[in-house]
Amino acid sequence: MYASAALRNLKRKLNxxxxxxxxxxxxxxxxxxxxLFGLFGAPNENWAHIKQYVLLDSALQSLWLVLGTGSFSVIIGVSLAWLTAAYDFPLRRFFHFVFVLxxxxxxxxxxxxxxAMLSYTxxxxxxxxxxxxxxPNQAYFxxxxxxxxxxxxxxxxxxxxxxxxxxFMERQSAAFIENARLLGKGPLHVFFRIVLPISKAAIIGGVSLVAFEVLNDFGVTKHFGISSFxxxxxxxxxxxxxxxxxxxxAGLLMSFVIGLxxxxxxxRRRRAYHSSTSKLKPLTRRKLCGIPAWAAVAFSSIIFALSFAIPVLQLIVWATWTYRDVFNDKFAGMIGNTLLVAFVSISLLMLLAVIVANVSRASKRSIFTLALTKLISMGYSIPGAVLSIGVLAVFISIDERLGGLYERLGWGANKLLLSMSLAMLVCAYVIRFLSVGYNAVEAGFDKIGNRYSEASRMLGAGMTRTFFKVDLPMIKGAVLTGFILTFMxxxxxxxxxxxxxPFNFETLATKAYQYASDEQIHQASVPALFIIAVGAVSVFFYHWLGERKST
Structure with a gap:
């Protein structure tokens, strides 16, 4: 009897x-x-040379990049977060938006x-x-x-x-900060004794994303001649x-990333702080006047200028010099290639993200679905170079097993059909950025809760009908957010x-890299500006959606 009940329960869940x-x-x-399995195979004759002359240096260079970038990102990111969250000063709302750009x-x-800007010419x-x-002394530049x-x-x-x-500061730390202020504690005491300790989990979460991006990078380290992993x-x-x-x-780097x-x-789990009440009031900002206000504006302006305004203005100037040479039919084709592969990948990615998020919610966050979502979340942490090797190896293996079918169809037994197609690139995009879309959809499901879907199911509607009639209209904003983030x-x-x-398939990113590799930095400005424009528009819509949700 118990066995049949368990079987019925399994069949009910296996939809x-x-x-x-x-x-x-x-x-x-x-x-x-x-x-990962490639780590257990026998190394070839080149591995001894790589192990002796490449491995340690690459590991140390990557480690210094992660530690240096992580440390300075914390200093700038946390100070700006505290400044815009806790204080009101001239142009605060402007900086609140542009710091994301x-x-x-x-x-x-x-x-x-x-x-190019800081070179001799x-x-x-x-x-x-x-x-x-x-x-000037060249050493300074x-x-x-x-x-x-x-x-x-x-x-x-x-x-x-x-x-x-x-x-985190705006939504979770208000009570702690207000209590410290009522006790007469000064700004420095509040920041170092209250804000930093309770924000450690949020800071670590942000730094981990920075570390993953640094380890994923190829363009910066290649251009600067740094031997990273x-x-x-x-x-x-x-x-x-x-x-x-x-x-x-790739296996060694992936092992390190998984450990990280x-x-x-x-x-983050150990450092997490939870409020004792579900009623969270927003943090009250204190108005800065005089020298502190202008110091805040000056600091914010310097960061904004260095991180967005100056490089974008320089690219615009270069683009006015070279756009006639760059704009042609091939450039229009590159834009089409970029949009094509992006929309196909995002469509598949968001479809899978919605399905997994809906299953996870319907299963009440069971151990099985929790493990499922953790597997998905790991994709974004895997560096692109590492993931590409794994995807390529899998697709080549599939082509080898389909060799007999290819031969019967008259294509040749050794044809690499899938490995030379856009399908492989789309698959890699879906794996790497699935967690970005999933996190956005999951946040949407968490916001609406289970009340409406459970009521629909009690009235006899199935899971699919409930999703399209009840859930989807309420989470369409979250789906759009996931679409925007993954597109960027x-x-x-x-x-x-x-x-x-595939061979001769160029996108805006690869063309910008190609121009820069050929020392044609001015020509690289045109595709670079297109990429930045797409990113800026995506950031604007993301910010706009966030403002709508908070009101």
Missing amino acids: GWMIISVIGAFAALIPSLYI PLAIPPYIAAYTYG GSVQAFMRNVLGVT DIMSMKGAIFVFTLFLFPYVYLITKT TTAIFKTWFGMYDVDSAIRL FILERLV EIVKELPLTLLLR
Whole structure:
């Protein structure tokens, strides 16, 4: 009797939604497993050379990048979050929005821009020589170094720390801060003794995103000549034509990233603070006057200028010089390629994200669905170069197993049909950015709760009918948010696109990289501005949706 009841319960849960969720989650896991299993194979003759001359240096360079960028991102992100959340000063609402805009500029584009601006023939030194009559010391403008890479990463990744920390301060820390103020504590005491300790979980969450972005980068480190783990994978793959050693390097990097991901989750869980009441009042801002107000404006203006205004203005100037040479039929084709692969990937990605999120909610966050969502969340933490190797290996393996079918169809037994198609690139995009869409949809489901869907199910409507008639109209804002965020990420993604695109398939990101690699920085400004425009519009809509939800 008990066995039949358990069987009926299993059959009841195993509907189409659950089956698609399981298949999608484990399909996303296969490339990662392929890479990890590559660590247990026998190394080839090149591995001894890589281990002796490449491995340690790449690991140390990546570690310094993560530590340096993480530290400065915390300093800038947390200070700006506290400034805009706790104080009112001139132009605060303007800075509240523009501090998110650096996310619209991919770090590799910022690296090309600042590298050219600060070079001997760049606009900065040319202005100093021709207008001011000063010949500066070149050592002060040498950005093509580890320090320069940390400078670029910090300026264009600190918004991750800023956004998460600011949201926590405004919604969760008001009671603690108000109590400290009522007890007569000064601003420094409140910040260091109250704000920082209770915000540790939010800060760690933001820093972890910064670390994942740094480890995923290829454009900045390649342009600045830094031997990071990602550049080592590219050199091993394309320089030594050694896929096995590249997979081994990718496996080591992925092991480190997984460890970082687990550590971040554990630390955030232990450092989390919860309010004793469900009624959370917003933080009351104190008005700054006089010198403190102007100091806040000056600090905010410097960060905004360095992280968005100056590089964008420089790119606009360069674009006016070269747009006639760049705009042609091929450029229009690149825009079409970028939009095509983005919309196809996002459509599949958001469909799977909605299905998994709905299954997770319907299952009351069971252990099984919790594990399912954790598998999905890991995709974004895997560097693009690592994921691309796993996806490529899986697709080549599929093509080899379908060789007999290809031969019977007259295409040839050794044809790489799937491995040379857009399907592989789309699959990689879906795996890497699925967690971005899922998190947005999950937030939408959490906001509406289960009352309406449970009422619909009690009235006899099935899961599918309930979703389309009840849930979807209420979470369409969350779905749109996920669409916007993933669209911005896919348009500016470089490592995955470089490695997995079909032959002669160019996107805006790959064209900007190609121009920069050929020392045609001025020509790179045109596709770079298109990427930034897409990102800026996405940030605007994301901000607008956030403002609507908060009102």
